[in-house]
Amino acid sequence: ETGVTQTPRHLVMGMTNKKSLKCEQHLGHNAMYWYKQSAKKPLELMFVYNFKEQTENNSVPSRFSPECPNSSHLFLHLHTLQPEDSALYLCASSQDRSGSRFLYFGPGTRLTVL
Amino acid sequence: DQQVKQNSPSLSVQEGRISILNCDYTNSMFDYFLWYKKYPAEGPTFLISISSIKDKNEDGRFTVFLNKSAKHLSLHIVPSQPGDSAVYFCAALWPGNQFYFGTGTSLTVIP
Numbered sequence: 001e002t003g004v005t006q007t008p009r010h011l012v013m014g015m016t017n018k019k020s021l022k023c024e025q026h027l028g029h030n031a032m033y034w035y036k037q038s039a040k041k042p043l044e045l046m047f048v049y050n051f052k053e054q055t056e057n058n059s060v061p062s063r064f065s066p067e068c069p070n071s072s073h074l075f076l077h078l079h080t081l082q083p084e085d086s087a088l089y090l091c092a093s094s095q096d097r098s099g100s101r102f103l104y105f106g107p108g109t110r111l112t113v114l
Numbered sequence: 115d116q117q118v119k120q121n122s123p124s125l126s127v128q129e130g131r132i133s134i135l136n137c138d139y140t141n142s143m144f145d146y147f148l149w150y151k152k153y154p155a156e157g158p159t160f161l162i163s164i165s166s167i168k169d170k171n172e173d174g175r176f177t178v179f180l181n182k183s184a185k186h187l188s189l190h191i192v193p194s195q196p197g198d199s200a201v202y203f204c205a206a207l208w209p210g211n212q213f214y215f216g217t218g219t220s221l222t223v224i225p
Binding site: 004 | 116118123146148150155156157158159160163203207210211212213214215216217
């Protein structure tokens with residue numbers, strides 16, 4: 001595997017379910033990000049991890065819970081989501097948080113909340 | 115408030131002609147600008163960038179122009195090819211490396 005991978009690629013869940021999104025980067029980067037892409041909206045930054053430490057949380061509801069066990073893996077745990085949370089969730093990585101001008105994105109997980 | 119705006123959600127261009135995608139920003143503190151390209155079922159990939167100290171950067175068929183006084187960025191693709199059909203995102207970067215993205219423009223190149 002190369003680049004940034006995400007699983008699953010598609011997820012349908014009910015509002016009472018608990019699920020997790022997984023991201024893995026094979027680029028040796030130290031910063032990882034979760035973005036949300038909704039229709040007709042800009043990409044919204046949700047969380048940033050730099051050297052496994054969470055450095056940013058952009059006022060994301062607590063029903064989204066990130067986890068970064070090491071610099072290569074990032075998870076987004078989901079519980080009691082709302083239909084308006086349906087979106088494309090993109091993981092990205094960069095060399096580190098402060099010095100890099102380039103983000104490398106994964107293919108995304110298309111989430112549908114029923 | 116949206117700091118990076120792409121006011122055209124879609125654009126159709128004939129193959130071989132020029133495609134011009136536009137982007138406006140509001141904050142003069144942005145010092146670096148990027149274009150990302152996204153195919154369906156794939157993540158955005160970096161296409162071309164420009165520093166705020168320049169007004170033009172060219173890479174093959176792709177040229178990005180920056181007009182700082184107008185806070186306007188444009189991407190020119192010439193000649194356009196069917197494989198260029200994708201969604202193009204404009205992004206602007208704070209000195210502290212916070213990325214701000216536009217809403218994207220869906221380009222269709224008609225063979």
